[in-house]
Amino acid sequence: MSEPSTNDKPRHPFDVYEAYRRIMVDEEISPPLAAILTLTELMENSTGESTPMAANLFVSFLVLVAGTMFELVKALNDGAEVLKARSSNPISLNAGCELFIAFVTLFPHDSVSFTDLKAKLVRQGQQYAAEALAYRKKIAELAVGFIKDGSLILTHSYSRVVMQTLLLAHERKRISVFVTEARPRGLGIKTAEALTAAGIPTTVILDSAVAYVMEKVDFVLVGSEAVVESGGLINAVGSNQMAIIAKAANKPFYALAESYKFHRLFPLSQYDLPNHNSRIFSFPRPKSSPLTGSKQVPTSPSSSDPPEETSSSGVAPVTITQEQISQNNPDVDYTRPDLISLVFSDVGSLTPEGVSQYLVGMFAG
Incomplete structure (x- = not known):
């Protein structure tokens, strides 16, 4: 049986969000710097093949294929989109992504080869993050x-x-x-x-x-x-x-x-911020509406369920938790x-x- 060729080897996907979370474990590194280091890793893990790139924003895996500058910038933009989609507050990390992608785009393309150029960009990204800590x-x-x-x-x-x-x-x-x-x-x-x-x-x-x-x-x-x-x-x-x-x-x-x-x-x-959503300051739907006269239909409790506490009016008291307040x-x-x-x-x-x-x-x- 013949050995598989180099082109038949599977490409290993890079988990962008997991890399970001790993970098953020260091408390000295803020989200923008973590985003820059993550995109630097993404670029370092990209291949030199010139075929389409696949990104899944839900599982945050990227098959990194970048053989030209256009493909590299596209890979970085896709990686930034993954980070924004997975983060609850993407504003700060997006500033880092934006800065790094602009740097890559404006970097002078005077290298002998694309591989050499990519290596320079990786070194520059790592050096910037190290200097930025000061x-x-x-x-x-x-x-x-x-x-x-x-x-x-x-x-x-x-x-x-x-x-x-x-x-x-x-x-x-x-x-x-x-x-x-x-x-x-x-x-x-x-x-x-x-x-x-x-x-x-x-x-x-x-x-x-x-x-x-x-x-x-x-x-x-x-x-x-x-x-x-x-x-x-x-x-x-x-x-x-x-x-x-x-x-x-x-x-x-x-x-x-x-x-x-x-x-x-x-x-x-306030409502122009990227992390604003309809859940913020929303009003929960009441279980019963006095205007429509609808009432909550009682369900027969099982013998194992504890009896539900009620007030003197026969209505169960409402409990609002700190977690609910935070989410709203x-x-x-x-x-x-x-x-x-x-x-x-x-x-x-x-x-x-x-x-x-x-x-x-x-x-x-």
């Missing part, structure tokens, strides 16, 4: 210059770059921090625990107490999921109302964002650029208008 330190150094000794700071949820900035400020100055609970994810508790462990005076406040404490604080400092083309901010839900209150109280509202979170997106309202609420919201004082980034301290100008230049090559 961006937080650069931002922290920049932002600390705006923090005066004795400052009382209000922050929201949990952000790696905000944490690094506050810890650096604590080494050089006296600061105190109010941090919100940040429902529904409750990540403000994580921030408070880390700051308290570092010796920073920290108090957790209710999300509903932001207006109450705003008169006491010197400024607001938040992280970001993405900074969009208008200069507006997408961040953990609650950031928008915090910015509105800060503006009314004439307090600076500062955002910290690595440049790989700059995103060519132009939302006009957004994870992020959009803050308009006119509410933001400055955006501190690895490319400098920018006004919202400056972010727009930088984005135009970044994607123009």
Whole structure:
């Protein structure tokens, strides 16, 4: 029996989403960087054959076939679509995908062969991700210059770059921090625990107490999921109302964002965000309607079922869980650029208008 030829060997599919999840295990790597590293792996695993590529957005497997630049860019776009389809909050990772695909598209094609070009792109992607891990330190150094000794700071949820900035400020100055609970994810508790462990005076406040404490604080400092083309901010839900209150109280509202979170997106309202869906703030259908007079038909309980508790009116009490509340609420919201004082980034301290100008230049090559 003859040996199978090289062309008959099966192509091993690459699980894009599983690679992304594996990379995200490292807490130092944010979603945009994880997306860049995932697409770099995808490119590294692509073959040199020039036949059609198959992608399944449901199981996230890609048969990687890229023998030309056109096919390679198509493979990267398909991989990005898989990541967006599988993620509940694709905004931040999409910024990384967009940046990397633009880089690949604009990269000078002066290599001797396509294989050589692809190898260069893989090295460049890995090198960029490694260098980008230092961006937080650069931002922290920049932002600390705006923090005066004795400052009382209000922050929201949990952000790696905000944490690094506050810890650096604590080494050089006296600061105190109010941090919100940040429902529904409750990540403000994580921030408070880390700051308290570092010796920073920290108090957790209710999300509903932001207006109450705003008169006491010197400024607001938040992280970001993405900074969009208008200069507006997408961040953990609650950031928008915090910015509105800060503006009314004439307090600076500062955002910290690595440049790989700059995103060519132009939302006009909360409902333009890519992760908005009909489930958010929806009203559940009642089991019975007093308007139509329809009633729930009782079912005969089995002998093993415990008796259902009822109120004095004979109606079973309604229980609303934290999980139900979380599912019916957004994870992020959009803050308009006119509410933001400055955006501190690895490319400098920018006004919202400056972010727009930088984005135009970044994607123009």
